[in-house]
Each structure stands twice: as structure tokens, then as C-alpha cells.
Amino acid sequence: MRSISLFSGCGGLDLGLHEAGFKTVLASDSEKLCAATWRQGMPSTPFLVGRIGTLTRAEIIAALGGKIGEIDLVAGGPPCPPFSKSRFYRKDMPRALEDPNGWETINGYLSMLDWVRPRAFILENVKGLAYKVHSSALETIIERAEKLGYNVSTGVLNAADFGVAQIRERCFVVGSLDAKVTLPLPTHSREPKSGLLPWVNTGEVLHDLDTEENAGDEGHFAGGQHHDLLRQVPPGDNYLYFTEKRGHPSPRFKWRGRYWSFLLKLSPDLPSWTIQARRSNNMGPFHWRNRILRISEIKRLQTFPDEFELAGTIEQQWRQIGNAVPPMLAAAVGRSVAEAIGAELRDAA
Structure with missing residues (x-):
């Protein structure tokens, strides 16, 4: 399954998605340093360096060899400072989509969905995206994705609940053009019960x-x-x-x-x-x-x-x-998306 990676960083989200059966056919980040990391670990993947607000559809097509083709997934975690807890203490700085960087990254991500029309998408961010104070930002993401035809699900996942030795809560917004994506259920727990494993220390x-x-x-x-x-x-x-x-x-x-x-x-x-x-x-x-x-x-x-x-x-x-997104957590989310896409294929058959 072909995926496009946005705000790729060093590739944590993508490493997990590869475990779930996806192949990154194009990556992008504003930092040249991240491109250097990708060249070391995933040298065959085309990598566009630049702010997402400056990327064009023509550049995407050129980087993919002249045509977009069928893209199964667009995945990425826009930079989180506009939605972070620390912004609550910085009254002198704008929050969420009022921050120009917050608007550019979220709008750029949603524009990519419109250009590429992947069968599914994953948007990851800090837990703060799900806070009530940022509800307008989350609603904007959901509404624009739904207008493009996606069935959208949201939820906050804790990496520790999926075998990562780290308490790291992140908000996930996922969508599919057909079958609704069900976010993965925990495999681990602070107080293990009902067959769940204990948190990894x-x-x-x-x-x-x-x-x-x-x-x-x-x-x-x-x-x-x-x-x-x-x-x-x-x-x-x-x-x-x-x-x-x-x-x-x-x-x-x-x-x-x-x-x-x-x-x-x-x-x-x-x-x-x-x-x-x-x-x-x-x-x-x-x-x-x-x-x-x-x-x-x-x-x-x-x-x-x-x-x-x-x-x-x-x-x-x-x-x-x-x-980065812990690859183990990314793999769990990726498998849920792959399952929804699999359901679409079965329905089509």
C-alpha cells in the first residue's frame, strides 16, 4: 500500500506504517537535516524539503515520477507547539489556528488530501489538539475532511497502552473514503486485566x-x-x-x-x-x-x-x-487503517 509522509521528521510514524504494510513513496519536511536522516535509512524514498505551505501539486507529481497514481494513505504529524500545553502559559503567543504556523501546517495537510485523494489518512498531534480550548481547530479538520468524502474518527492514544515503555498521549485523527477506521484497542495496561499485558517498564x-x-x-x-x-x-x-x-x-x-x-x-x-x-x-x-x-x-x-x-x-x-511518533504505536494505528482499507477491497470484490 502506497503512502505519502508529511512532516516526516526522522520517520518514526513511517517506520511503524511500514510494519503495518505500507510503503512510503514520498516524504517531506521543512528541515534539511531530516532529509539527511532519510538518506541514511531510507535512501530510495524521494524527499521534498520545504514548508508545506510552499509545496505545490506540480512538485508532488514530479517527485512521484510524473503521476500521482493511487495513494492509499497520507500520514503526518503537523508541528505541535500551537496546540501544546505550554501555550496555555504563553498568553503573549497565539494558539491553534490563530497561530500562522498552525494554520499553514493544518491547511497544508488538508490541501494535500484534496490534491492526492488518498483512500485514508492519519493526522497525529499532541493531546492538546483534543482540548476544548482547541475545539475549533479539531472541528475544522473534521469538517474539511468530511467535505472531501472521508469518514473521520478521532481519539487520544497512550503509547504505553501499546507496548511502548513511555507514557506518551497523542491525538489521532483518522479517516477513510469508505469504511470507517476504528482506532486500535490497547494491548497493555497500568493495571492489567481482561487479557491485557502490563505496561513495559x-x-x-x-x-x-x-x-x-x-x-x-x-x-x-x-x-x-x-x-x-x-x-x-x-x-x-x-x-x-x-x-x-x-x-x-x-x-x-x-x-x-x-x-x-x-x-x-x-x-x-x-x-x-x-x-x-x-x-x-x-x-x-x-x-x-x-x-x-x-x-x-x-x-x-x-x-x-x-x-x-x-x-x-x-x-x-x-x-x-x-x-517522532513511536514506531510501535504507529504500527498499531497503521494496522487499523489497513484493516479498514482491506474491508473496502472486500466490499469492492
């Missing part, structure tokens, strides 16, 4: 990467001026450990006076919290050994293959992985 996926040989690696110092405090934070806790409300004898911080991820430390007995796109020395999650995670470790937490290569510096590689 960080200790299970990182244990072999944290050996005595590399325990003293330089370049992963965490906590900055608060490193000594980080060492005192119990695994699975954060700066709130040092607040009066938590009963600390010598409080250092006010309750909810910092971002949740400040001095946030992983526990080997729990899934990770969301891996952010920015590598920081005081905003976690950090390893329970009081250091910044390594690229090899965040790849594991995002379910990328160990051998997956990324272009750029450590910070640039981190941003690419942190922005």
Missing part, C-alpha cells in the same frame, strides 16, 4: 545499555547547579520531593513552582514519561543513575531500532527522536 528496555563499561561516560551530566539535589530525588519522582507540601524537612522549591519535568527521574520499575524534543541538563526525564539519557536509550524508549541512524549533532538527533 524502562528497566526492561534499558538494562543492557547501562553497563559498568559505560557507566562513567562523560557528556551526560544532569541537573546543572542542582545536580546534588537530583541525586537525592528518589527514582520516579521530581523536584516536588523538595517541597513543604511533600513534607521535606528543608524545602527548596514551591509546590508547582517549576515545570513537571524539572529534576524528573526515571524509575526502572515504571514506564518513562514523555521524551521531549529538547535535550536539557535540568528538565528530564533523567536516568535513575542521575544522568542525561543517551541517544541509544531514547531510541529504545521510543521503540526505534538500535541500528537506526540519525544525522546531526547529539542535540539535533535528540530533537528528531523526541518529535
